[in-house]
Amino acid sequence: MSSQGMDPRSGRSIGEPIADTGSAELDRLAEVASAAFPRWAATSREQRARVLEEVAGALDTEAPALAAIADAETALGLPRLQGEIQRTSGQLRLFARVIREGGYLEAILDSPDPTAAPPRPDLRRMLRPLGPVAVFGASNFPFAFSIAGGDTVSALAAGCPVLAKAHPAQPGTAKATFDVVAEALKRAGAPEGVFAVVYGTPAGLDLVRHPAIKAVGFTGSTRGGRHLFDLAQARPEPIPFYGELGSLNPVVVLPGAAATRATAIAQGYAASLTLGVGQFCTNPGLLFAPQALLPALGEAIAATRGGPMLTAGMRDAYESGMGEMTRHAERLGQGQADATHNEVAPHLFHVDVHRFLQSPQHYLDEHFGPAGLVVTYDDIAELMAAVELMPGALTASVHAESEDAALAAPLLSALAARAGRLVYNAWPTGVAVSWSMQHGGPWPATTNPLHTSVGATAIRRWLAPVCYQDWPEALLPLELHADNPMRIPRRVDGRLQPGSQA
Structure with a gap:
């Protein structure tokens, strides 16, 4: 082979x-x-x-x-x-x-x-x-x-x-x-x-x-x-297995944000959803939004263009998933695609929160590719109930204005239990390589939410930790010598001591 x-x-x-x-x-x-x-x-x-x-x-x-x-x-x-x-x-x-x-x-x-x-x-x-x-x-x-x-x-x-x-x-x-x-x-x-x-x-x-x-x-x-x-x-x-797997990366648009910047949010969502033909692990596949945002979202997705997926198998799985979605949700809009070998079109579907809450099993599978689902809500209690059903994700995002602060606080608490990175008034595609980045989350986003695959703590x-008890200092790693010859940050007798390395 x-x-x-x-x-x-x-x-x-x-x-x-x-x-x-x-x-x-x-x-x-x-x-x-x-x-x-x-x-x-x-x-x-x-x-x-x-x-x-x-x-x-x-x-x-x-x-x-x-x-x-x-x-x-x-x-x-x-x-x-x-x-x-x-x-x-x-x-x-x-x-x-x-x-x-x-x-x-x-x-x-x-x-x-x-x-x-x-x-x-x-x-x-x-x-x-x-x-x-x-x-x-x-x-x-x-x-x-x-x-x-x-x-x-x-x-x-x-x-x-x-x-x-x-x-x-x-x-x-x-x-x-x-x-x-x-x-x-x-x-x-x-x-x-x-x-x-x-x-x-x-x-x-x-x-x-x-x-x-x-x-x-x-x-x-x-x-x-x-x-x-x-x-x-x-x-x-x-042995430890650190897997980064599937993620819906939910986005919640609160009422003040929807009323203030509907067009910008719709266009931003469509761009993030279709970035890389939807083949990023952080594409936002699920959007919770007020009903009034639907027209702008439909227009934004219609203006997008798809592209070739990485393999024929991924293309076939995507097309099969789109067929399955039409059985459970309404098509809100569709982007453009050429009739080339692996090319697919973006799709956006819609369902109201009542239907979502009745049959969440139909809406919580990731469809790898440029496809999204909009769940519209009118009642904040129903929105919170839907968020509570979310599986683990790499990211969760909230779009809000100052008048939404009272709603954003409990939402932040709920999302923090379900995602490794919480995004405010921005889109989750794009993962900075930095000391503080967390690219992980509860199952099925990863197999171990304690760790990240991006950033310094990866x-x-x-x-694995090793504790040395009563060993002669000459036999210990230099990083554990009392005079700290390597000048690294350490905790000594309960007190954190900074290092001097660049």
């Missing part, structure tokens, strides 16, 4: 097929990664930071060639893809700063106290890398969420080797990216085996089962992610 790239615009084959990774080769790569782990984990944080910066520079240098290959396999367009490569190199540079600063280690020192009850020994605690991890590349972000994306970068920064699974729709992009990254790693002095790529569905399943793998990062469908999650938990040694997924 092999992976073959396809042009979403025409359906024609792109590039040469790449053979699936066999079991013997996977075992070899896992053994090499395991051998590389002690050396990579022991590499200084400064050296790992320089390695990440070397990879970032290499991706920037090769961006035009990489974007061209990815555009042929995804039809996402060169401007979008070149921007995504910049985002990817930006992630690498962010994590270089994160590990230099050192606070991610959560270093804690407690001095011995024989008078405590019970007596306290010398205790020093910090986070240590888990070991080799598996990362599954996503189709909708062939760089930022794929084999050299945030999961891989944060794992490498933590000190974990990565075995990356290429997405079957983008084998050429995966190979070209791997070649650039592998060469940069070698040039920067990283150990052999710290990064590898595998191809084919069987190899992906074997990765999750392989005893050398200590954690998994995944971005993709709810169905596929749940299957891999179950595999990870069924192992003789269950590194926490690949680390």
Whole structure:
């Protein structure tokens, strides 16, 4: 078997097929990664930071060639893809700063106290890398969420080797990216085996089962992610599985906002819904709004244009989902699309809140693509009842004016239990790469709402705490020495002490 790239615009084959990774080769790569782990984990944080910066520079240098290959396999367009490569190199540079600063280690020192009850020994605690991890590349972000994306970068920064699974729709992009990254790693002095790529569905399943793998990062469908999650938990040694899956990303428009800026809200929603042909994980698929907003929403969606979806399978699933929606909701409007191979049109449906509350099971499935559902409400109590039915989401957004403040406060509380990022008077598409970003949420948005796949704290997924009791300081990591020679932020005897790293 092999992976073959396809042009979403025409359906024609792109590039040469790449053979699936066999079991013997996977075992070899896992053994090499395991051998590389002690050396990579022991590499200084400064050296790992320089390695990440070397990879970032290499991706920037090769961006035009990489974007061209990815555009042929995804039809996402060169401007979008070149921007995504910049985002990817930006992630690498962010994590270089994160590990230099050192606070991610959560270093804690407690001095011995024989008078405590019970007596306290010398205790020093910090986070240590888990070991080799598996990362599954996503189709909708062939760089930022794929084999050299945030999961891989944060794992490498933590000190974990990565075995990356290429997405079957983008084998050429995966190979070209791997070649650039592998060469940069070698040039920067990283150990052999710290990064590898595998191809084919069987190899992906074997990765999750392989005893050398200590954690998994995944971005993709709810169905596929749940299957891999179950595999990870069924192992003789269950391992963490960090899956980013499906999300409706609800948006609530409160009455004051609807009355004040109906046209701007409608146009903003249509633009966010159809961005990337609706193939962002943060497209706002569900909108709660007063009835008066419907005409503007219908006009806004009619002015949109679709495009080719990433694969024929995604196109077919989208079209099937649109047929299902017509059985349970009214079509409010439809955008334009050309009759090309994978191209789809945007769709917007409408249902009132009474009908929604009677049969919520018909309206809470994600339809991957440029499709949305508007739920109209008149009564705030019914709106709150509908919000209470929301499944976990990556984002939840509220559009409000000052006169809506009394309504926005309880709404904020309800949404905070259902989403990892709460957006006010803006749209959720676009995820900043920063120290404070949270890109996660309750099931089915992710398999673990405690963590994020974007931002500085994404590194926490690949680390586990170790407490050292009464060990001679000479044998401890430098980050735990009493005089703090690494100058990192730490908590000492209950007091937070700032570091001095840049």
